Amino acid sequence: MDKLLVALDVDSGARAMELATALRGLVGGVKVGSRLFTSEGPALVRGLVEAGSRVFLDLKFHDIPNTVAQAVDAAVGTGAWMINVHASGGVPMMEAAARAGRDAAARLGRPAPLLIAVTVLTSMDQPTLHATGVDRPIIDHVVALARLAQAAGLQGVVASPQETAAIRQACGDGFAIVTPGIRGAAAGSRKDDQARTMGPAEAVRAGASFIVVGRPIIAAPEPRGAAEAIVRELNQTQ
Numbered sequence: 001m002d003k004l005l006v007a008l009d010v011d012s013g014a015r016a017m018e019l020a021t022a023l024r025g026l027v028g029g030v031k032v033g034s035r036l037f038t039s040e041g042p043a044l045v046r047g048l049v050e051a052g053s054r055v056f057l058d059l060k061f062h063d064i065p066n067t068v069a070q071a072v073d074a075a076v077g078t079g080a081w082m083i084n085v086h087a088s089g090g091v092p093m094m095e096a097a098a099r100a101g102r103d104a105a106a107r108l109g110r111p112a113p114l115l116i117a118v119t120v121l122t123s124m125d126q127p128t129l130h131a132t133g134v135d136r137p138i139i140d141h142v143v144a145l146a147r148l149a150q151a152a153g154l155q156g157v158v159a160s161p162q163e164t165a166a167i168r169q170a171c172g173d174g175f176a177i178v179t180p181g182i183r184g185a186a187a188g189s190r191k192d193d194q195a196r197t198m199g200p201a202e203a204v205r206a207g208a209s210f211i212v213v214g215r216p217i218i219a220a221p222e223p224r225g226a227a228e229a230i231v232r233e234l235n236q237t238q
């Protein structure tokens with residue numbers, strides 16, 4: 001099931017490899033975030049790729065265009081399939097990232113990575129956003145940043161389930177929307193720290209191209225069984 005990405009939010013490379021091995025062939029890819037990457041480094045990403053996993057390298061680059069371009073170049077070198085940056089870094093930064101992704105892939109003879117943008121962190125509420133100088137409603141800011149990402153040549157955005165439909169409407173069918181915050185139905189009833197959630201099939205119906213699921217799979221007694229239940233739910237909606 002290509003649409004299901006599993007967040008490898010674990011503290012060791014060995015456990016990450018074990019989970020990826022257990023889930024290979026069943027899920028569409030695995031997500032390596034800043035904690036695992038900071039402790040295990042690019043060798044882990046290369047190892048996952050060599051073992052046959054598609055890797056979403058979730059490092060949310062946000063810096064001056066030249067630095068982000070170099071980081072994207074290095075990320076492509078690890079074999080990552082999906083890479084992200086912060087849309088609030090602006091169009092020149094995102095354009096530099098897109099160019100670097102294409103150039104690095106061409107140089108290495110690989111397919112270009114999917115480059116996507118984080119719009120507004122889902123941990124931000126209206127007062128927190130306002131304090132950073134942004135006065136418009138969060139959803140308007142999210143959609144505006146998604147449009148900027150698309151204009152800069154990025155292939156998609158990360159968005160909460162509640163934002164998916166508005167982004168899909170603004171950016172059209174070809175734009176990838178990657179949605180975490182998946183709970184309920186086959187993803188189980190434990191919310192953890194996720195506040196605004198949707199079930200797997202519900203999120204896809206709302207327009208998600210990919211869903212990211214962490215704890216409902218990686219903290220389950222049988223991670224593969226938990227992933228299979230989600231895949232069954234997704235297959236029933238196709």
Ligand code: C5P
Binds near residue numbers: 182
């Ligand atoms: O365990 P859980 O399913 O909540 O994991 C969701 C994953 O998606 C985590 O890696 C989390 O950091 C990430 N994420 C998120 N909300 C965002 C962006 C990323 O939950 N807005």
